[in-house]
Amino acid sequence: MTSTGFDYRAGVLHAEEVPLPTIASAVGTPTYVYCANTIRHRFHQLDQAFHGVPHHIHFAVKANSNLSILSLLRSLGAGVDIVSGGELYRALAAGFHGRDVVFSGVGKTVHEIAQALNAGVQLINIESEAELVTVNAVAERLGVIAPIAIRVNPEVTVDTPHAYIKTGEKGQKFGIPRDDVSRLVACLPDLPNVQLRGLGMHLGSQIGNADPLRDALPRLLSALEQARAAGQPIAFLDVGGGLSVPYEAHETEADIDDYARIVRAAALDTGLTLLLEPGRFLVAEAGVLLTEVLYRKHAAGKDFVVTDAGMNDLIRPALYQAYHAIDPVVITDGAVVADIVGPICESGDFFAKDRAVPDVQAGALLAVRTAGAYGFSMASNYNSRARPAEVLVDGEQFAVVGVRESQEDLVRLERAPLHWRTA
Known part of the structure; x- marks a missing residue:
């Protein structure tokens, strides 16, 4: 297995060359810690797999939208795949240009479509006939031609760890059913302010083998043939992301060579x-959630390890029943079977259930692994908790790239006293 950048040295877990206790002492906990060189390695690994094929890697911003992570990926030559106007704003703030952006998502607002067209995005992925008509109308009002791609739902069976991360099966809200693509293409001559420039698909997340891709690609290529036969100037073929990463010890990394062989x-x-x-593939293993043990508790025959991080900081275990490896930052003797839980007032606030873990005591630091994707980006202020800090490590140096929220931040956008208005 490829190194994630987090390794033990003399019994202490490091992020690249930096001991995690050093970060905890300087920044506090809970804190997300990311390894820059792991992200670089993952990007180059995927990029090299497609050497000799005209291609462009667009990072799925929803996985991790921190400006410094985006800037790092931009410096490597990446573009971005976005799903909201807010993500477009972040991408532009991180130095990307409109031509670097593919805009996906089933519910783009008129304002977001105008924002994208004004920015000159490379493609707007169309996911319904109604959206196609709306994009044409907004483009007409702005006096531009909207470059669009049709996101095809290939309707293939996808084996993923959780139903919520499947997007390419029949009955999903995503994309245009493959049998309806020709009908949408036939509508294009009546919509003069859109130009079809691409066809694409996205099967889901955590896809562990290339079998769904083998089934889906012929269906995407069939739609491509129909569009070309209709005289459409197709320039891009978008195969989405979804490459799996291992969360548990028995899981293996995505077979990039097999994936690339099929797609190439x-x-x-x-x-x-x-x-x-790709999103998760580039950043998931590059991050951990660093948290401190607050208490040990024994109740009703069970042991609990209570941490200062909660489900508001990392919701994946509660939302997806996701497994995250949890390691002591300083190697500790002994083991205990315990629930690792947070301070949130919810029974779903846990990181592990009945897990054999080191016998850590109050004050010990834990690292929740594979937390660089869908960790901070899904964090919330539930229970009026401030969101954690974020730190980027690059070799021997580290920097705070996301300042910990204060309690004042929790109410900064709220208003009191009220300024009442009348109809």
Whole structure:
């Protein structure tokens, strides 16, 4: 297994060259810690797999939208895949240009579509006929031609760890059913302010083998043939993301070579520029959630390890029943079977259930692994808790890239006294 950047040295867990206790002492806990070199390695690994094929990697911003992470990926040559106007704002703030942006999502507002067109995005992914009509109307009002792609739902069976991360099966809200693509293409001559520039798909997340891709690609290529036969100037073939990363010890990394072998062949046959949209693959293993043990508790025959991080900081275990490895920052003798829980007033506030863990005591530090994707980006202020800090490590140096919220931040946008208005 490839190193994630987090390794023990003399019994102490380090992020690259920096001991995690040093970060905890300087910044406090809970804190997300990211390794820059792991992100670089993952990007280059994927980029090299498609050497010789015209391609562009668009990072899925929803996985981790921190400006410094985005800037790092921009410096490597990445573009971005966004799903909201807010993510577009972040991308532009991180130095990306409109031409670096693919805009996905089933519910784009008129304001977001205008924002995207004014920024000159590379593609707007169309996910319904109604959206197609709306994009044309907004583009007409702005006096521009909207570059669009049709997101095809190939309707293939996808084996993922949780139903919520499947997006390419029949009955999902995402994309255009493959049998409806030709009908949308037939509408295009009546919509003069859109131009079809690409076709794409996204099967879901945590796809562990290439079998769904083998099933889906012919369906995407069939839709491409229909669009080309209708005279559409297709330039891009977008195969989405979804490459899996291991969360548990028995899981293996995505087989990039097998994935690339299948996709390369299809892309070369079409002669189009290939678009890839990885998110989790680039950043998940590059991050941990650093948390301190507050208390040990024994109740009703169970042991509990209570931490200062909660489900508001990392909701994946509660939302997806996701497994995250949890390691002591300083190696500790002994073990105990315990629930690792947070301070939130919810029974769903846990990171592990009945887990064999080191016999850590109050004051010890724990690292919740594989937390660089869908960790901070899904964090909330539930229970009026401030969101954690974020730190980026690069070799021997580290920097705070996300300041811990204060309690004043919790009410900063609220108003008292009220300024009443009348109808």
